[in-house]
Amino acid sequence: MSQIDTIRLQVMWNRLVSVVEEQAMTLLRTAFSTSVREAGDLSAGVFDPEGRMLAQAVTGTPGHVNTMAEAVPNFIAEIPRERMYPGDTYVTNDPWKGTGHLHDITMVSPSFRGGELIGFFACTAHVVDVGGRGFGADGKSVYEEGLQIPIMKFAERGEVNRDLLAIVRANVREPSQVIGDFYSLASCNDVGHRRLMEMLDEAGLDGLDSLAAFILSRTRAAILERIATLPKGSWSNTLLTDGYDEPVRLAAEVTIGEDSGGEGSVNVDFSGCSPVSRCGINVPLTYTKAYACYAIKCVVAPDIPNNAASLAAFTISSPANIVNAERPAPVALRHVIGHMIPDLVLGALAKALPGQILAEGAAALWNIHISVRPAPGAPGPGARHAEVLMFNSGGMGARPGLDGLSATAFPSGVHTMPIEATEHTGPIVIWRKELRPDSGGAGRQRGGLGQTIEIAPAEGHEFDFSAMFDRIGTPARGRDGGADGAPGSVALDDGTRLRPKGWQHVPAGRRLILQLPGGGGFGDPAERTPEARAADRARGYVTETET
Template sequence: MNIDIPMTSTVPEEEDAFGLQIQWDRLIAMMDEVDAILLRTAFSTIVSESRDYAVILLDRRARSIAQSQICVPAFTCSLPSATRSMLEIFPPETLKEGDILITNDPWLCHGHLPDFYIVLPIFHRGGIVGFIASAAHISDIGGSHDELKARDLYEEGLQIPPSKLYEAGEPNGQLIRIIEANVRYPKLVLGDVGAIVGAARIGAERYNAMLEEYGGAKMDAVADFILNRSANAMRDAIAAIPDGEYRGKALCDGVTSPTNIVLNITVDGDSLHLDYTGTSPQNPDTAVNVVMNATHAHSLLALKCSLCPELPNNEGLFVPITSYAPPGSILNAQRPAAVQARSRTSFHTHTAIYNALAGVIPNAVQATSGSFWFVRFMCQDDEGAPFVVHMLPNGGEGASIGMDGHSTIAFPGCSMVTPMEIIEANGPVLIRERAYHQDSGGPGKYRGGLGSIMRIETKSDKPVHVAVRPDHTRYPSDGLLEGHPGGLGAVLLDGRHIEPDPFALQPGQMLTLHLPGGGGMGNPLERDRALVETDIELGLVSRQAAGDIYGYTGK
């Protein structure tokens, strides 16, 4: 997973350094434009509203150098390596202008089949000068509706090995027909693919314009500057941590049995290594297994947020960090393990990482977050064709020293909740209530963010098929440094707890989702009394909880 970054021995002249920084900012602005185009032209709600995608600029050597500022950050870690894997099959010298590559291989990409990785080579004056690499969670890939209980990858949908989606500017009709025949919502899937391609082409035009302005040698220097500066910044941040070994753990819901994540972090000078030996074995009958690419990506994201939060995402940040999980463990699942619901495991690596580092860098970690849930409402559109509306509601964010966790803002993902108006306008349900879930934020000197309560019913006389992938319904978000855990999540149908299996929501029934809260940080008895009073006034904390947990006796 390492990349080749030539380390310069001299710092650029001040004037040149200013110019390089301006060009770096321009590249990020360029990718922000690509992001905006994809957002506005996508067909599905999971892309256009939930923002479950990323667009990244790679240099001529397929090293990531710029990513849009809002899209999913973990894709920064897996998109470049997936691109390089595809280029081993389609060497750059064999590619033609207008070629576009695609794959959804979980072991090359980000861990499950719905993630389409689409790569457009950027040509300038007859040669490849870079790549626009995009990743998007498309709305369907076939397979079972039950995302949690597949026994192997073959039950989970269509596999697309590295292929040409376009060749010399012409679409690969056979591949497109195969995709169309194997997904439930071809209009949404192929519409999103078209939006990705269109946005990438605009990105290629913008990069070509910069090349005309600065020249290829200058842009190569910009790439090296970005990667070198970022790698050195991460090395400096790691070097500030005392050398040693630090142990952490996390306990996850799993499906039929809980998942244990065990971690040993070794800090040696300016390098850091994560070793997940001791973690649960891969599961043979549920889909919560994780490929090493995704494990590495989510581990890197947690460390980047703690150690170099101010630098824009690029691959240089990750050069000093390595990771290992034993082959056959749930964090390094071997083909053809089922991986559809891998986030129910990979999204908990930050818990183990922060648990391990809390004693040495307490100001740079946060308590466990309430994660995100995956909800689908499956119906028919006005023409009678199958249709789906996605919603990715978030639990509460874990607290950190000096700051309460944000409510309904999950970590380590950054997906957004589909607005209620969009769900009701495009889908078959009504959102009767969406409110903060009182007392769900983990108590602490700094309180965890609250989850939400959502009450949902059909808006017609027909049943609506619903699939919910919850998290933290058995094991709560951990607190840190004497902080308490967040509140558990729950899925209820007419007030009764139900298992997260696909079901039909009948007219007159009420589906209630209790999103989990984030963990607290520090001893709750040390919380500022004024903050406790404000929490009570806002309805975030009940008077009983304020007395029982925070020791609040009132004025």
């Protein structure tokens, strides 16, 4: 290949990334759910005809992107090529063939050019409701957790499946929002297809074959080169999480070696994790793989594009357990355990790469689903029912050379949801949302701070809420001598302690107070500079009374 050809293909690769970024932004701008529109809880990507991901949008979460990369081949296996037509869009929320739980809708659209299938566009988004028990851990099987949509056609040759929409409308609490998101997902794939056709027209190409070969070969060579520089061997780590009604043990062994072809490989084995839970905190293996791969890639190759070739360098193994839950295990809150996977894997890598890995953080998002209703005897005119979903983040662990980021969603990467947008979706009032002093673990580098959030039903209302919280009984651990982060807590403003998981009630006139956990510190606290200590006190990150 000539240098000119190489440059040309590299430019087209960059252009392809811009295509899928516009695809994602279309979803972001048209979505009905606040979790998508405000927090960016989505993914978008383009795939070759074999279902290999060529490019992903920067906008999105690792849990969605990497599971979507596994999902597209499932669509191809389910829908024969002879039943694929221009104008088609396929859909599922199958946790084991999609992205891990029923609240995520994945849509895949074939891309045709001149009558030939040249690839696929895919996207995923979290919808506000899928029926059943709602977004929570209380279900005892996936059948209780909501409507299941097998891989099927949302649209054929541009004609939307009205029967599917009627079934969805009859089974969810917010049909307008959910069906609106279905159309947003389908539309964003259409935008990706149109932009791809424009790009191929400009380049004078009939398809993606030459570009796909270039992307995958270059990525594979780059990722293997990085793995070759790593120490070889096996390292293990264990981690406790709160679980539902008893702590959950997570265990991982990371092995860095060479495969039979003499090329680098990294395997993570999850033998030794707790068994499948009776409650909905279980994780399908595809979601476990998504976050294990993300953790390794953050350390090994953060600058190498994420696609089928880079993901193929990492393998995952596990017996049936809480991180490899098989159907029909309840999996609604698979993110609570799934978001702990990076801290687990990074803890093993810290033994292989001492002094280079950040401390543990809050990890799991503190999501809260609020079901608001008029209080008994409340006046009618302003009273209403609503379903409100809110994403919140604790502190990140401290890094070897920098303090941890406060109130930051690592590893999920979702944005903070503005309180104005959240209050607009339902009759609630967020009285306080501020950084939580003294919650970051002490160290040479301080852990990131959690938040204090105070939520109340609006006048004349009450609400039930689904708690999806962790790091209350098992705080984030410091690294290399750093102190643990502060644990979280859940209570009413009258001091009543509440459970970290499950549906609970907040009566009219009461406020729910969430204290989000902080990240662990890194290094000996005695080595923190006087200037950094003074800055912490001046900014209110650490109180004057802290020892």
